[in-house]
Each structure stands twice: as structure tokens, then as C-alpha cells.
Amino acid sequence: MKEWYAAFRQGLSIENPLTVLMIGLCATLAVSTQVQNAVFMGFAVVFVLTMSNVIVSAFRRQIPTEVRIPIFIVVIASFVTIVDLSMNAFVPGIYQVLGIWIPLIVVNCVILGRAEAFAYHNRVSLSIADGLGMGIGYWSVIVLLAALRELFGTGRIVWFDTALVQLPSGYQPPGLLLLFPGAFLVFGFMIAGSRWANEKLEARKEARACRP
Amino acid sequence: MPKSFRLVLSVLVTCVIAATGLALTYGATAPRIEEQKRLAEQRSLEAVMPGATFETAGEADPLVAAAETAAAPVDFVALYRAFSDGQQVGWALRLASRGYAGPMQLVIGLDTSGSVTGVSILSMNETPGLGTKVKSEAWFIEQAGELQPGFTDADVRGTMDAISGATRSSNGVRNGVAAAGRIYLEVLAGEEGEAR
Numbered sequence: 035m036k037e038w039y040a041a042f043r044q045g046l047s048i049e050n051p052l053t054v055l056m057i058g059l060c061a062t063l064a065v066s067t068q069v070q071n072a073v074f075m076g077f078a079v080v081f082v083l084t085m086s087n088v089i090v091s092a093f094r095r096q097i098p099t100e101v102r103i104p105i106f107i108v109v110i111a112s113f114v115t116i117v118d119l120s121m122n123a124f125v126p127g128i129y130q131v132l133g134i135w136i137p138l139i140v141v142n143c144v145i146l147g148r149a150e151a152f153a154y155h156n157r158v159s160l161s162i163a164d165g166l167g168m169g170i171g172y173w174s175v176i177v178l179l180a181a182l183r184e185l186f187g188t189g190r191i192v193w194f195d196t197a198l199v200q201l202p203s204g205y206q207p208p209g210l211l212l213l214f215p216g217a218f219l220v221f222g223f224m225i226a227g228s229r230w231a232n233e234k235l236e237a238r239k240e241a242r243a244c245r246p
Numbered sequence: 247m248p249k250s251f252r253l254v255l256s257v258l259v260t261c262v263i264a265a266t267g268l269a270l271t272y273g274a275t276a277p278r279i280e281e282q283k284r285l286a287e288q289r290s291l292e293a294v295m296p297g298a299t300f301e302t303a304g305e306a307d308p309l310v311a312a313a314e315t316a317a318a319p320v321d322f323v324a325l326y327r328a329f330s331d332g333q334q335v336g337w338a339l340r341l342a343s344r345g346y347a348g349p350m351q352l353v354i355g356l357d358t359s360g361s362v363t364g365v366s367i368l369s370m371n372e373t374p375g376l377g378t379k380v381k382s383e384a385w386f387i388e389q390a391g392e393l394q395p396g397f398t399d400a401d402v403r404g405t406m407d408a409i410s411g412a413t414r415s416s417n418g419v420r421n422g423v424a425a426a427g428r429i430y431l432e433v434l435a436g437e438e439g440e441a442r
Contacts, residue, residue: 068374101253105260112264116271123278126286129370188375209411212376 038163041156045167047235051144052175053178053228058144061135062084062176063217069191069198072180073173078121078136082113083145084162090153091161097154106149121150127194144172175224182220187211286368287353291326291338294355294364296329300337306384309433317341318434321349327438328355334365334438339426345418347371350380352422358438360395360430365423370415377415384415390423396431399424 051057058079065075089109090097097105118136121129129136139145148168153161184191189207191199201207210216291300303310303325314322321342328336342349350370355363365387372378380386389406397405401422405413408416 067376071374098253098256101257104257108257108260108264112267115268115407119271119275119279123275123282126282128280131371131374133371184375209376212373 038159041152041160041163042167045164045169045171047171047176047228048232049168050171050175050228051168052146052172053225054232055144055147056095056225057147058142058172059221060126061138061142062172063214063221064180065132066176066180066183066217067182067187067212068131069177069180069205070193071128071131074121074125075132075135076169076173076176078114078117078132078139079142079172080166082139083111083148083169083172084165086110086145086149087153087161088158090149091156091158094154102150103146106146107140110145110149114139135151144168154221158240179217179221179224182224183216187216187225190196266279287340288354290366290368291328291355293366294338295328295336295390298330300326300328300338301346302326309437312433313339313429316429316442317425320344320421322425322429323351334358337430337434339429340368341422341425343418343422343425345370345372346377346412346414347373350418350422352417352419354390354423354435355428356426356430360397360427360435362390362393362426363424365390365419370418372412372415372418377412379409379412380415380419383409387419393423393427397427398431399427 047050047054049055052059052062061075065071086106086109087138090106114137117139118129121132121136152164156164181191185199185201187207187209189201189203189205190197208216211220292296307325310322310325313325323340323342325338326338327334328338335400336355339354339356341352341354343352344350348371350372351368353366353368355365357363367381367387370378370381372380386406386409390402393405402420406416406420406423409419
């Protein structure tokens, strides 16, 4: 159980796929203009990541090393297509907006990276922990990024046509935040923030270890 | 068993299983996806001309070919005749106009005199929160209603103000409305018929 929790926690902080490993950024920066979209994009990634980890891990002894990458890609692509079709059928509004980014989860390095680096060498239960941890790590960063960009870029956060948060009307939102340069700026600050927090944590851990 | 055979077999088995899974998912979702598409189109038609019933003009209809020519550079998708109590009350056009990020699917309603009864954006890939203002800021699209019958491209530019910060998305809609005006003047005017 302790091992499981350790694998789960990796993705949330010290090995967060976005702020630390910095993989899979392309889709993240592109869809993080609205909280609503980011939430569903995050769910799609959590689902695909966990499911592909499970399958890769369960069949890791049967998958020959020489052809593992094509097999991973087929597995990942299948789950992505399942998500793609289901979203199209059940949440067409969101599917409309996410468009090309859902199929592109196939080539999202987070998922192939975890299949290769973790699931292929670990047992199923740990691979689930890794998938969920990495997935939730991804989800929280993309949603936070989207929340900051939407709030300060448009002056409000909208969830299915209802405004959740509204800044005072005197605020003139800079449209730059919604464009790509804005994404890099906000994301840069988030990386700085997470580095700072991780260093604080480390320092506290060391201080505790040094105490007699 | 030679090693290469084992490699080929493992990839093959993976692909077969994946394909089966996908075929099942597709079979389960396809009717729903079709239904959603039809509903979205129906809602858009209903929005541009409330209360009317619509009849799609088929490929063979001479008006379709003529409308395609008149619409250029905007892409023509479909033409509908709108009826109310068996009388034709107007037309609806579905056009694909280039916005900032790819084509925007527009449904534009015209009455028999050539005035715009409504514009509805069926789908677009514009930047959320910026380009999507063409839909969320209702005043922008409502400007199309102020166009006089027989309007031209210049009238559209003069009547419809663009949204600042979303100029190219606004232009996508304006070009679509202008194309609808051209189609009316060159093709549709005086072509109303009875319901079949």
C-alpha cells in the first residue's frame, strides 16, 4: 500500500508531467483557454493514461521488446478513439471545441512516456497508481492554467454558459493571455511556483532529517 | 518458431483486438453521433427562422450549382427551402466561411425579400474566449438583421461592426453573410416555389 501511494504521489508533485517533466505541453497550452475544455481534456488524458498503463502492464511479459513501441501506440490509439467517439456522442459541445486535440492525445508524450518508462516494467496495481497520479497531476495543472488564463484573459470563468466567477467590470482583460504567448507566460510562472514549493518541501525534509 | 514470426504475430494480434474493440465502440456510438449532428443542424435552422419547416435542396437542383458559384470564395454546403403553411417564406443557407482557425459553419436565414432573418454559428474552431465572442456577444450577429433587402458586400462591411480583438473571426461571419447576399441576388431571388 505504501508502495502504491508512493507511485501515485510521484505524478502529483516531484514528477508532475507538465511542470517538472514538461512533456505533452503542446495540447496543454492549446486547450487551456477555458476551464470547461481543460476539465474534459484532463479527464480524457486520465482515462487514456490509466487504461493504456493497465493494458501495457498486464501484457508486459507477452510484448516483445523489439516491437513494444508500435504495440503501445496501437493500444493508446484505440483508447483515444474510444474517448473521441464517446465524447462526440455524449458531449458534442465540448467535442466541438476540443476538436483535433483529442485525437492528438495519441502522440501525447505523457502517455507513451509512462507506458515505456513505468507500465512496461511494473505490475498492474502500481501502473494504475502511476496512471492515476500522472493523470491527476496533468489534470490539476491544465485546469489551474486554464482558470488563470480564462479569469484574467476574459474577466470571468464560464461553465456551460453560466459565469462562475466574475471580475469587476472595470477590469480590462488583456486578450494576449488567451493567445499562445500568454499561455507560455502563465505556464512559466506556474513552473516557478511549483519549483519554489518543491524546494521548500525538500528543505523542510532535510531540516527534519538533520535534527538529532 | 523463428523470432521474426513471433514479432509479426504479436503486433498482428494487438491490431486485431484493437480493431474489434473500435468496431464495437463505433457501432454503439454511430447512431447517437448522427442524431446529435442532425439535432444541431435542426436547432440552427430553427434559430434562424422560427416556426418554419425546412426542405433540403438536393444535389440535382440547379439552384445548388449556381449557389456554389455565387458563394465563392466562401464554401457552399447546403440550401434549404423554408415553408410555413405550405407557402415558401424564405431560404436557409449553410456555408463554411474561413475564420481565424479554420472554417466556421454558418446557417443563414433569408426571407423571400432577401433580408437576413437570422445567423447561427453551427460550429467553429475559433480561440475560446476571444474568437468565440462572435457567438457569445449577441449584438454582433444581430447586426445582420439591420441589412436592407438586396444588400451587397459593401453593405455588410458598412453595417456589421467587427468585434475588437476578434477581427478575423468577425470577418469570417461577415464574409458568410456577404456570400448569402450574393447568392440571393444572383440565384435565389424570385425562385420561390410551392411545398412539395
